[in-house]
Amino acid sequence: MDVTHDPATLSWVESANDPATDFSIQNLPFGRFRRNALEPWQIGVAIGDQVLDLHAVGLIDHLDMQRLMAAPVTERRALRLSLWEGLRAGSALQKVWSQALLRQSEVEMGLPCEVGDYTDFYTGIHHATTVGKLFRPDNPLLPNYKWVPIGYHGRASSIGASGQQFHRPQGQTLKPGAAVPDFGPSARIDYELEIGAWVAGGNGLGEPVAMAQAEDYIFGLTLLNDWSARDVQAWEYQPLGPFLAKNFATTVSPWMVTLDALAPFRADFERPAHDPQPMAYLDSAHNRAAGALDVQLEVWLQTPAMLAAGNPGQRLSTSNMRDAYWTLAQLLTHHTVNGCNLRSGDILGTGTLSGPAPEQGGSLLELTQGGKMPLTLANGETRTFLQDGDTVILRGYCTRAGVRRIGFGECRGTLLAAR
Amino acid sequence: MDVTHDPATLSWVESANDPATDFSIQNLPFGRFRRNALEPWQIGVAIGDQVLDLHAVGLIDHLDMQRLMAAPVTERRALRLSLWEGLRAGSALQKVWSQALLRQSEVEMGLPCEVGDYTDFYTGIHHATTVGKLFRPDNPLLPNYKWVPIGYHGRASSIGASGQQFHRPQGQTLKPGAAVPDFGPSARIDYELEIGAWVAGGNGLGEPVAMAQAEDYIFGLTLLNDWSARDVQAWEYQPLGPFLAKNFATTVSPWMVTLDALAPFRADFERPAHDPQPMAYLDSAHNRAAGALDVQLEVWLQTPAMLAAGNPGQRLSTSNMRDAYWTLAQLLTHHTVNGCNLRSGDILGTGTLSGPAPEQGGSLLELTQGGKMPLTLANGETRTFLQDGDTVILRGYCTRAGVRRIGFGECRGTLLAAR
Numbered sequence: 019m020d021v022t023h024d025p026a027t028l029s030w031v032e033s034a035n036d037p038a039t040d041f042s043i044q045n046l047p048f049g050r051f052r053r054n055a056l057e058p059w060q061i062g063v064a065i066g067d068q069v070l071d072l073h074a075v076g077l078i079d080h081l082d083m084q085r086l087m088a089a090p091v092t093e094r095r096a097l098r099l100s101l102w103e104g105l106r107a108g109s110a111l112q113k114v115w116s117q118a119l120l121r122q123s124e125v126e127m128g129l130p131c132e133v134g135d136y137t138d139f140y141t142g143i144h145h146a147t148t149v150g151k152l153f154r155p156d157n158p159l160l161p162n163y164k165w166v167p168i169g170y171h172g173r174a175s176s177i178g179a180s181g182q183q184f185h186r187p188q189g190q191t192l193k194p195g196a197a198v199p200d201f202g203p204s205a206r207i208d209y210e211l212e213i214g215a216w217v218a219g220g221n222g223l224g225e226p227v228a229m230a231q232a233e234d235y236i237f238g239l240t241l242l243n244d245w246s247a248r249d250v251q252a253w254e255y256q257p258l259g260p261f262l263a264k265n266f267a268t269t270v271s272p273w274m275v276t277l278d279a280l281a282p283f284r285a286d287f288e289r290p291a292h293d294p295q296p297m298a299y300l301d302s303a304h305n306r307a308a309g310a311l312d313v314q315l316e317v318w319l320q321t322p323a324m325l326a327a328g329n330p331g332q333r334l335s336t337s338n339m340r341d342a343y344w345t346l347a348q349l350l351t352h353h354t355v356n357g358c359n360l361r362s363g364d365i366l367g368t369g370t371l372s373g374p375a376p377e378q379g380g381s382l383l384e385l386t387q388g389g390k391m392p393l394t395l396a397n398g399e400t401r402t403f404l405q406d407g408d409t410v411i412l413r414g415y416c417t418r419a420g421v422r423r424i425g426f427g428e429c430r431g432t433l434l435a436a437r
Numbered sequence: 438m439d440v441t442h443d444p445a446t447l448s449w450v451e452s453a454n455d456p457a458t459d460f461s462i463q464n465l466p467f468g469r470f471r472r473n474a475l476e477p478w479q480i481g482v483a484i485g486d487q488v489l490d491l492h493a494v495g496l497i498d499h500l501d502m503q504r505l506m507a508a509p510v511t512e513r514r515a516l517r518l519s520l521w522e523g524l525r526a527g528s529a530l531q532k533v534w535s536q537a538l539l540r541q542s543e544v545e546m547g548l549p550c551e552v553g554d555y556t557d558f559y560t561g562i563h564h565a566t567t568v569g570k571l572f573r574p575d576n577p578l579l580p581n582y583k584w585v586p587i588g589y590h591g592r593a594s595s596i597g598a599s600g601q602q603f604h605r606p607q608g609q610t611l612k613p614g615a616a617v618p619d620f621g622p623s624a625r626i627d628y629e630l631e632i633g634a635w636v637a638g639g640n641g642l643g644e645p646v647a648m649a650q651a652e653d654y655i656f657g658l659t660l661l662n663d664w665s666a667r668d669v670q671a672w673e674y675q676p677l678g679p680f681l682a683k684n685f686a687t688t689v690s691p692w693m694v695t696l697d698a699l700a701p702f703r704a705d706f707e708r709p710a711h712d713p714q715p716m717a718y719l720d721s722a723h724n725r726a727a728g729a730l731d732v733q734l735e736v737w738l739q740t741p742a743m744l745a746a747g748n749p750g751q752r753l754s755t756s757n758m759r760d761a762y763w764t765l766a767q768l769l770t771h772h773t774v775n776g777c778n779l780r781s782g783d784i785l786g787t788g789t790l791s792g793p794a795p796e797q798g799g800s801l802l803e804l805t806q807g808g809k810m811p812l813t814l815a816n817g818e819t820r821t822f823l824q825d826g827d828t829v830i831l832r833g834y835c836t837r838a839g840v841r842r843i844g845f846g847e848c849r850g851t852l853l854a855a856r
Contacts, residue, residue, distance in 0.1 A: 135593050136590075162672055168680075171555075171589070175780055176777055188775060253581055257674070258587055267642070358681065
């Protein structure tokens with residue numbers, strides 16, 4: 019915690035002082051924007067409803083986000099301090115920097131960086147338990163779950179920025195009781211509410227990252243929607259895990275919220291007394307005291323009927339990143355303990371972050387009990403899984419009395435009809 | 438088949454005319470070399486024991502292998518023809534091109550290109566059956582196997598070129614009968630004999646590639662060793678598949694052998710009468726007539742004792758790419774049928790290519806029945822899994838009477854002691 023976290027600081031960018039903004043001067047998340055499709059991606063920082071062009075103000079001399087992410091954590095903190103200095107009310111830089119501001123509504127936001135490898139974890143124990151019951155009623159939570167931060171590799175090429183639209187995928191599915199699979203459009207398209215952690219720097223092959231250093235290797239966090247075709251997943255996933263059920267699209271929010279910005283929202287990480295404690299390589303005093311993050315999460319659905327009626331959507335669920343069974347440091351350390359090398363621009367998904375209550379499920383699979391209990395929406399529509407034209411919006415934010423709000427913006431994606 | 442396949446053609450590069458060479462003028466595989474670590478990677482073509490520098494002879498005006506791979510298949514064929522014209526005995530270009538030759542023994546070979554996404558399939562039905570028996574004695578081959586080309590995403594960052602050395606990974610394992618896992622160096626490090634197919638060009642998100650076009654999206658093939666930690670795998674792989682058991686290292690041979698070079702070694706693809714036929718999206722007359730490839734495969738082991746004795750190693754097994762249950766076109770079409778986008782530089786592994794006989798297993802897991810039956814080597818040593826200092830060498834080649842040999846070179850990797 020340093021001067022950049024002082025809740026009393028206001029910005030000369032007026033919209034950043036709105037108590038409801040996601041992008042107060044205490045936040046300062048990084049992303050890539052462009053004015054039009056002919057322009058290369060530029061590096062920007064969100065402040066209120068504006069974007070500050072980092073190259074234009076001379077804080078960087080290149081346009082390569084990976085390079086910025088690879089800087090040592092001390093340099094990254096120095097950059098944050100420079101941004102705070104320039105953007106705070108009364109800054110001598112106001113006159114010059116105000117020339118480098120663009121309205122967020124007038125730029126396109128892209129992926130925050132070129133994506134390297136994508137790993138998805140499974141840290142939502144409530145999700146794992148509920149889904150496990152559907153796939154394996156007698157054995158919902160497998161014996162390894164409380165020991166191993168379960169993860170698998172995902173598809174990097176199909177990760178898109180908020181606003182992504184994709185067609186309902188085709189695939190093989192096995193109807194209940196059938197002996198022979200069918201081929202056609204998936205009938206069970208779902209979302210998954212996750213946080214994605216973008217890797218900063220990286221480790222050499224064969225060089226594990228210890229818990230004490232793990233957080234230095236995380237640049238920032240975004241919201242992540244791990245779209246899933248449940249019927250394809252059920253038929254294909256044994257024995258090597260999900261493949262075509264997941265790799266047709268994954269959507270992330272455009273702004274990387276740094277761990278520095280989230281410092282006031284750290285929380286202790288505690289295991290229930292009857293659960294095994296983390297093995298030594300996944301344990302540290304800092305992790306126990308402050309390894310978790312108190313990020314409030316929401317899923318919203320906007321159906322085509324809502325869109326037509328000017329309805330911005332309906333909230334389907336709320337949960338919290340604290341519901342994760344493993345911390346980000348544990349995920350990163352576990353990932354590298356065998357010598358696997360991470361690189362700037364890799365992304366680690368948390369897995370679906372569902373809360374403990376049934377209505378806190380971070381996917382329709384959970385909220386509808388595998389499609390058996392349709393949701394009735396406020397406008398009278400019903401849903402088991404997503405229908406063509408449905409838009410799913412993820413939101414995330416941190417609030418606490420006496421501290422300025424830090425938000426993630428939104429992660430929005432739309433399912434189009436099968437081709 | 439065209440003039441480049443004429444077995445009567447000889448090269449003015451004498452070593453390319455040796456009947457035992459992998460790199461006859463009928464082959465012409467692509468790779469990246471450098472004279473020293475200060476030089477950027479250059480694009481080269483193997484010919485006999487030499488490398489032809491493509492930039493030096495003016496056939497390309499850049500050093501970007503991905504860009505070369507992204508060229509339309511007609512352009513790639515035209516380049517192959519130009520190479521054949523310049524390298525054949527009697528070519529007017531001999532004098533100029535001989536200035537652009539380097540001895541393979543004097544250059545370092547790197548990864549053939551920057552790696553995009555890495556997907557690993559599971560097409561070796563004999564491997565899947567044998568391994569399935571070890572993990573699930575009552576249910577070796579799951580019901581989806583003969584319908585779905587099973588695949589999963591692998592780790593791109595830890596793929597290295599032949600010569601890769603890596604430390605024995607640490608990880609969690611569960612001893613037989615134990616209730617609580619251990620942490621330490623894996624005791625069951627294994628290799629897997631595979632072929633990797635490098636993607637050329639690519640498809641847009643949401644745009645599946647049909648069987649008729651699928652082969653145009655494959656630039657060439659390499660050998661691939663999917664190193665595996667079996668004890669880590671057994672404990673971690675449920676329910677999302679292998680993760681740390683595989684992502685500590687994957688080794689590929691440096692030369693991409695084009696599908697054009699392999700044209701004389703195409704084979705019919707036939708399903709046993711009692712097996713389901715491929716679904717319509719995975720079927721084509723061309724695939725049935727010529728979708729398979731007759732590539733002979735070998736695994737060699739060189740222990741530290743062999744190395745000390747000047748022994749180049751012992752052959753552990755032989756098999757053939759025809760032992761795969763799915764063709765490359767089927768893998769690529771299946772991968773994209775849901776709209777997943779592929780890009781130049783992506784690599785698709787076949788999965789372990791074991792033959793039908795027990796001694797044809799493409800991994801030690803198979804050859805030693807899960808470590809229960811040690812192999813006795815010719816020098817008296819025994820192995821269940823790999824020991825520190827062991828080098829595994831994969832080889833692949835095509836031979837047939839009246840046709841020139843086409844080889845893959847070798848894929849070599851060494852297991853070092855745990856750190």
